[in-house]
Amino acid sequence: MSATYPLFSEHKEETIAAWGEVQLLGYIREWLGDATPPAPHGMGDDTAVLPDDAGNVITTDSLVFGRHFTTALPPELAGEKLLKRNLSDIAAMGAKPTVAVLAGFFPANLRQDWLQRFTEGLGRCAVEWGTRIVGGDLAQINAGWSANLTLLGHAARPVLRTGAGIGDWIFVTGQLGGSIVSWHARFTPRLKEGQWLAQQPEIVSMIDLTDGIAKDLPALMTPDQQALVNRSDLPLRLEAKEQEAGGSGKHAWQHALTDGEDYELLFTWRGDATELRERWPFTGTDLTCIGRIEERPSPDAPLLLDPMDELPLLKASGYEHFR
Amino acid sequence: MSATYPLFSEHKEETIAAWGEVQLLGYIREWLGDATPPAPHGMGDDTAVLPDDAGNVITTDSLVFGRHFTTALPPELAGEKLLKRNLSDIAAMGAKPTVAVLAGFFPANLRQDWLQRFTEGLGRCAVEWGTRIVGGDLAQINAGWSANLTLLGHAARPVLRTGAGIGDWIFVTGQLGGSIVSWHARFTPRLKEGQWLAQQPEIVSMIDLTDGIAKDLPALMTPDQQALVNRSDLPLRLEAKEQEAGGSGKHAWQHALTDGEDYELLFTWRGDATELRERWPFTGTDLTCIGRIEERPSPDAPLLLDPMDELPLLKASGYEHFR
Numbered sequence: 001m002s003a004t005y006p007l008f009s010e011h012k013e014e015t016i017a018a019w020g021e022v023q024l025l026g027y028i029r030e031w032l033g034d035a036t037p038p039a040p041h042g043m044g045d046d047t048a049v050l051p052d053d054a055g056n057v058i059t060t061d062s063l064v065f066g067r068h069f070t071t072a073l074p075p076e077l078a079g080e081k082l083l084k085r086n087l088s089d090i091a092a093m094g095a096k097p098t099v100a101v102l103a104g105f106f107p108a109n110l111r112q113d114w115l116q117r118f119t120e121g122l123g124r125c126a127v128e129w130g131t132r133i134v135g136g137d138l139a140q141i142n143a144g145w146s147a148n149l150t151l152l153g154h155a156a157r158p159v160l161r162t163g164a165g166i167g168d169w170i171f172v173t174g175q176l177g178g179s180i181v182s183w184h185a186r187f188t189p190r191l192k193e194g195q196w197l198a199q200q201p202e203i204v205s206m207i208d209l210t211d212g213i214a215k216d217l218p219a220l221m222t223p224d225q226q227a228l229v230n231r232s233d234l235p236l237r238l239e240a241k242e243q244e245a246g247g248s249g250k251h252a253w254q255h256a257l258t259d260g261e262d263y264e265l266l267f268t269w270r271g272d273a274t275e276l277r278e279r280w281p282f283t284g285t286d287l288t289c290i291g292r293i294e295e296r297p298s299p300d301a302p303l304l305l306d307p308m309d310e311l312p313l314l315k316a317s318g319y320e321h322f323r
Numbered sequence: 324m325s326a327t328y329p330l331f332s333e334h335k336e337e338t339i340a341a342w343g344e345v346q347l348l349g350y351i352r353e354w355l356g357d358a359t360p361p362a363p364h365g366m367g368d369d370t371a372v373l374p375d376d377a378g379n380v381i382t383t384d385s386l387v388f389g390r391h392f393t394t395a396l397p398p399e400l401a402g403e404k405l406l407k408r409n410l411s412d413i414a415a416m417g418a419k420p421t422v423a424v425l426a427g428f429f430p431a432n433l434r435q436d437w438l439q440r441f442t443e444g445l446g447r448c449a450v451e452w453g454t455r456i457v458g459g460d461l462a463q464i465n466a467g468w469s470a471n472l473t474l475l476g477h478a479a480r481p482v483l484r485t486g487a488g489i490g491d492w493i494f495v496t497g498q499l500g501g502s503i504v505s506w507h508a509r510f511t512p513r514l515k516e517g518q519w520l521a522q523q524p525e526i527v528s529m530i531d532l533t534d535g536i537a538k539d540l541p542a543l544m545t546p547d548q549q550a551l552v553n554r555s556d557l558p559l560r561l562e563a564k565e566q567e568a569g570g571s572g573k574h575a576w577q578h579a580l581t582d583g584e585d586y587e588l589l590f591t592w593r594g595d596a597t598e599l600r601e602r603w604p605f606t607g608t609d610l611t612c613i614g615r616i617e618e619r620p621s622p623d624a625p626l627l628l629d630p631m632d633e634l635p636l637l638k639a640s641g642y643e644h645f646r
Contacts, residue, residue, distance in 0.1 A: 002395060003395075003397075004394040004395060005394050005395075005396065005397055005398050005437060005440075006394055006434065006437070007388060007394065007433060007434060007437050007468055008430065008432045008433060008434060009432055009434045010432065012432075014434055014435060014436070015431060015432045015433055015434055015435060016429060016431065016433050016434075016435060016438060017431035017432065018435070019435075021461070024461065025461065027435075027439070028438075028442055028459070028461075031438075031439050031442035031443045031446060032442055032443075032445070032446035032449075032456055033443070033446045033447075033450075034446070034450050035445070035446035035447070035449035035450050035454075035455055035456050036446070036455060036456045036457065037455055037457065041455075041457060042455070042456075042457050042458070043456075043457070043458055043459055047458065048422070048424070048457035048458040050421075050422060050457070050475075051421070051422065051455070051457075058422070058424055058457065058458055058473075058475075059424070059458060060424040060425075060426050060458055060459065060460045060473060061426075061460050062426050062428065062460050062462040063462075064428065064462045064463070064464055065330060066465065067462065067463060067464075068462075071327040071328050071329055071330065072325060072326075072327060072328075073328065074326075074328055075328050098373075098374070099371070099373060099374065099381070101371070101381055101382075101383040101473055102383075103383050103384075103385050103426070103471040103473075105385065105387065105428065105469050106339060107331065108338060108339065108340035109331045109332060109333070109335075109338045109340065110330060110331060110338055110339050111329065111330060111331060111332045111337055111338055111339075112337060112338060112339060112341070112342075112350075113337070114328060114329070114330050115339060115351075115354075116350070116354050117328075119351055119354035119355055120354045120355075120356070122355070122358070123354060123355040123356045123357070123358035123359070124356075124358070126355075126358035127356075127357050127358050131358075132358055132359060132360055132364075132365070132374070133355055133358050133359045133365075133366075134359065134360065134364060134365050134366070134371035134373070134374075134381065135365070135366055135370065135371040135381055135382060135383055136351070136366055136383065137383045137384050137385050137471070138344070138347065138348065138351075139385040139386075139387045139390065139391075139469065140387070140390060141387055141390070141467055141469060142389065142467060143466065143467070144464055144465060144466070144467065145330055146428050146462065146464060146469065148426040148460070148471045150381075150383060150424055150426075150473040152373075152381075
C-alpha cells in the first residue's frame with residue numbers, strides 16, 4: 001500500500017486550530033527558514049519593501065465568502081473590498097499603488113452575473129485609485145469562493161511599523177468601531193493621507209487598523225513601552241455607539257479598541273501635536289490624538305493604560321483573536 | 324426585506340460552467356475594462372511585464388488540493404510545486420526569479436505536521452532557486468485547501484509569446500506526455516534554459532507547456548499561420564508510452580500533444596536549427612525540433628498538421644479543456 005499524507009484531522013490538538021494566528025504566523029516564518037528575510041524586506045510589516053531598495057513595496061490580501069462578506073453585500077462592493085484591503089496596506093507605508101495581479105478560486109456553479117458585477121466593481125475601483133490589474137490566475141474549487149490580490153506600490157520613503165519612541169504622540173485618522181455594520185466594505189483607503197504623512201519629517205511609525213487598536217498599536221511598540229490612551233478621546237463611529245446602546249455588552253470605546261476592519265491609519269508623531277492638527281490638509285478626514293508612548297514601568301505593567309483613572313485597557317499579555 | 328446577492332446557482336446556464344476557460348478569461352478582461360492594459364503589460368502572456376520597462380515581470384499561480392495534488396503527494400512536493408509552477412512562467416520569459424508573496428486559504432482542521440512539511444518544502448525550493456518569500460496572508464476557509472503564490476522576476480530582454488513568423492523552427496525542451504504519473508510534481512523548472520535562450524538573438528517567441536502543445540502552440544501563432552509538426556518527432560516521456568500500452572485509448576503522441584503539466588519550454592527559432600542544437604549547453608535537458616511555422620493555406624485549414632501524411636493534429640477551431 002502506498003503512503004498517504006492526510007491534510008486534515010478531527011483531533012484539534014493536531015491541527016492549526018490549536019494555535020492562535022500570531023503563533024501560526026511565527027511557525028510559518030520559522031519553517032520557511034532562510035527563504036524569508038527579516039522585515040522590512042520580509043514578513044512583519046503592512047507591506048514588504050523589495051530588496052532593490054528603490055522604494056518598491058508589495059502586499060497581498062484575500063477575500064473569502066462567508067468570512068469577509070456575505071450575500072447581503074452587492075458584488076461590486078466585494079470587488080472593491082478586495083482591492084481596498086490591499087490599498088490600505090499600501091497607504092500605511094505612505095506608498096502609491098502601481099500594479100496588481102488577481103487570483104480567483106471559483107466553483108463551477110458560480111453565477112455569471114455575480115462574477116461580472118464583482119469584476120466590474122474591482123476594475124472601476126482600480127481605475128479610481130490609479131492602479132492596473134496586469135495578470136491573474138483562475139483555479140477551480142469544489143465549493144466556496146475566495147480571491148486574492150497582490151499589489152505593488154512605490155514610496156519615496158516607506159514608513160515602517162517599527163520605530164515608535166518614548167514621547168511620541170499617537171494619532172488615528174477617521175473614526176473607530178462598529179465597522180461590521182457597513183464601513184468594512186465601504187471604507188475609503190487612506191492613501192492620500194498616508195502619502196502626505198510620509199512626507200512629514202515628524203512621522204515615525206504607521207500601521208493600518210485591521211484588527212483594532214488593542215492588537216495593532218502594540219505592533220508599533222517595543223516591550224519596554226506603554227501606551228497611555230485616554231479612552232474618552234477615542235473617535236467613535238456612530239455604529240459603535242449604536243452597538244453599545246443596542247446591548248452589545250461592550251462600551252462604545254471597547255468597540256473602538258477591539259473591533260476589526262477600521263482601515264484607518266494609526267501612527268506615532270515625534271513633534272508638536274497641535275502643529276500637526278494645524279498642518280493637516282484633509283478636511284474630510286478626522287484626525288485625533290489619542291495618547292502618547294511612555295516608558296513601561298515594569299514588564300507586567302499593562303501595554304495600554306488610561307492615565308485618567310489608571311484603568312488597564314490591554315493586559316500585559318496582549319490581545320489575540322482568531323483562535 | 325433586504326436585497327441579497329447569491330453567488331451560486333443550480334442552473335448551469337447561469338453559471339461559469341456554461342463557459343470554457345478561454346471564454347471566461349475573455350469576459351473577465353472585458354469586465355475589468357480600462358483597469359487591465361493589453362499584453363505584455365497586462366494579461367495574456369506567461370508573466371506580465373511591469374510598466375516601468377526595467378525588465379521586471381510578475382506572475383501568479385495557485386495550488387488546489389484535489390485538483391493539483393492529492394493525499395498521495397508528500398507535502399514537501401506540494402510546497403515545491405506551488406513555487407515551481409510560478410518559476411516555470413518566469414523561465415518562459417527568460418527571466419530570473421526575485422521575490423514572492425504567499426497566500427494561504429486554510430481550514431481550521433489543517434494538520435500542523437502537513438503544513439510544516441509543505442512550508443519547509445516551499446522554503447527549501449525558494450532558496451534552491453534563488454528567490455525569497457517576502458510576505459504573505461492567511462485566510463481561514465471552511466473546507467478544502469488552496470494556496471497562491473505571486474512571483475516577481477527580472478529579464479534583460481523578456482521573451483514574449485507573440486512574434487512567431489513563417490519559417491520559424493519549433494523547438495521543445497525535455498519530454499512530453501504522461502506527466503500526471505509523477506512529473507507534474509517533480510519537474511525541474513527550465514529557468515537556466517530559458518535565461519540562456521533569452522540571450523540568443525534567434526529566439527522569437529516562448530511559452531511554458533502547461534496545457535499541452537495542442538493548446539499552447541497556437542498561443543504563439545497568428546490565425547494566418549499553420550504549424551507543421553511531425554508527430555513521430557515528438558519527444559515522448561516513458562509514462563506517455565506506458566499509458567498507450569496500458570490501454571489509455573490514446574496514442575503516446577496524442578498524450579504528448581494534449582496532456583497538461585509538462586512544464587517544458589516551447590519556443591520558435593528564426594535561424595539555423597542545427598546550429599542551435601550544437602550551441603545548446605544543457606547536456607541534461609533534451610532539445611527537440613518538432614516542426615516549423617508555415618503559412619496557413621486557408622482559414623479553415625487545421626492549425627497543426629503532420630506534413631508526412633497530411634493528418635490534422637488539431638482542427639481549425641483549436642482545442643479547449645476545463646469546460
